[in-house]
Amino acid sequence: MNKKYDLIIVGAGPAGIFTAIELTRSNLPLKILLLEKGQEIDERTSLISGWGGAGAFSDGKLTLSPEIGGYLRDFRGLEEALDLIHYVDQIYLEFGAPSTVYGTNEDELNTLSRKAALASLRFIPSRIRHLGTDNCKSILRGFRDFLKEKVEIRTGVQVSKIITENGRAKGVETADGEVIESDFLVVAPGREGAAWWVEECRRLNLTMARNPVDVGVRVEVPAAVLEPLTSVSFEAKLEYFSKSFDDRVRTFCMCPYGVVAMESSEGIITVNGHSYANKKTENSNFAILVSTRFTDPFKEPITYGRYIARLANLLGGTVIVQRLGDLESGRRSTKDRIAHGIVSPTLKDATPGDLSFVLPYRYLTDILEMIKAIDFLAPGLASRHTLLYGVEVKFYSSRPKLNAVLETEVQNLFNIGDGAGVSRGLIQASASGVVAAREIARRVSQKEG
Ligand SMILES: Cc1cc2nc3c(=O)[nH]c(=O)nc-3n(C[C@H](O)[C@H](O)[C@H](O)COP(=O)(O)OP(=O)(O)OC[C@H]3O[C@@H](n4cnc5c(N)ncnc54)[C@H](O)[C@@H]3O)c2cc1C
Secondary structure (H helix, E strand, O other): OOOOEEEEEEOOOHHHHHHHHHHHHOOOOOOEEEEEOOOOOOOOOOOOOOOOHHHOOOOOEEEOOOOOOEOHHHHHOHHHHHHHHHHHHHHHHHOOOOOOEEOOOHHHHHHHHHHHHHOOEEEEOOOEEEOOHHHHHHHHHHHHHHHOOOOEEEEOOOEEEEEEEOOEEEEEEEOOOOEEEEEEEEEOOOOOOHHHHHHHHHHOOOOEEOOOEEEEEEEEEEHHHHHHHHOOOOOOEEEEEOOOOOOEEEEEEEEOOOEEEEEEEOOEEEEEEEOOOOOOOOEEEEEEEEEEOOOOOOOOHHHHHHHHHHHHHHHHOOOEEEEHHHHHOOOOOOHHHHHOOOOOOOOOOOEEOOHHHOOOHHHHHHHHHHHHHHHOOOOOOOOOOOEEEEEEEEOOOOEEOOOOOOEOOOEOEEEOOHHHOOEOOHHHHHHHHHHHHHHHHHHHHHHHO
């Protein structure tokens, strides 16, 4: 075995970087090794791999609400999740993040929250700090410069195996066959390493948590209809529990003045949406998704979601579009019916059809209920001209069972960030690194004391 470290961190995305930052701030004399399979920040070409992880080339919206971008509150409780978000946000500020925060007009937010409650909806305000692409890169360079004297950083090194002994973390083996020992391991593999990590979890016999699957439609309306929401919040998040099934239904990815788009993965075409900074359409769109957490004996939520998407493709050849009025009248939409509607579809290639042949009754009922509820906040949404595209499906990374400090069933082996299914954004990924780091510092201090 090679020289021994106190800690090896796998992955230099925000989760791994913040683990290192937090531990170096603890002033404990720890030997830390940070391994990243991608390249240095100024040499990398991959969108999701390299110093800074998946967010390096993004325009960096830091979501400062604990209910968005991850599940830290499930592990640490709401109050601590808020503290952690504030804490990492301050670090981003120290390293050059701009001071402006969007979505802070309390009066407007409160009015919208009250109105939402009247319609049985929960409005989740999202405060956002917008880094911008240039800032993103320079902040990530700042993190690297801060860490490079205190932590050994090796880029271009892929970890292929986690080594354990007697139920305890022992080290890693790299793709080149190098074996490196450490007392603690923090695995932060992000999307890039998600498939590898699931395989490793299986090999290590870790219990996997069963993930939900989100299935729904993308809704498109004239931009004016969504203005009451989009003018108040950078991204209006609404949650609803359906009367008929008590299912959790939510809005996702609101795209003011945007376009509806297709997404193709492994031969299945689903729907999505974007907004461009410099190009505005006359429409706005967003998704309505129904979350289902399946119970025993069913273990294949991803296959189920893909099956529904495949059904839409089977009937329509691609994504299906239908006017809400046609769906409610029990008839399919046709090219003519869409053409004389008042919403001109931004996705021209969708096939006019009938979503009731695709979506199970339960999902359709949930979606229609929620449209009616949102119509109270955004009058016109429940118009018969509103377009529904199907289907939109969101999958979650498989994740191993973790305790409250994000440790797996293997002692001293922590799993954090998006690859652990703990976060879905920069801020909570970073905060999850702080959680693991604080626990490691506590254990080390306890041992030394
Ligand atoms: C285009 C784009 C735009 C985005 N915009 C935003 C945004 O505006 N706001 C927001 O909050 N979020 C955004 N995100 C999401 C955000 O980037 C992620 O939530 C965040 O980066 C997750 O952090 P992480 O550290 O968990 O994983 P990642 O950032 O994915 O980092 C994981 C790192 O681990 C490395 N790795 C994986 N496996 C191994 C291995 N076996 N050995 C060594 N290294 C390994 C990978 O190369 C990668 O660099 C965006 C993502 C993308 C792709």
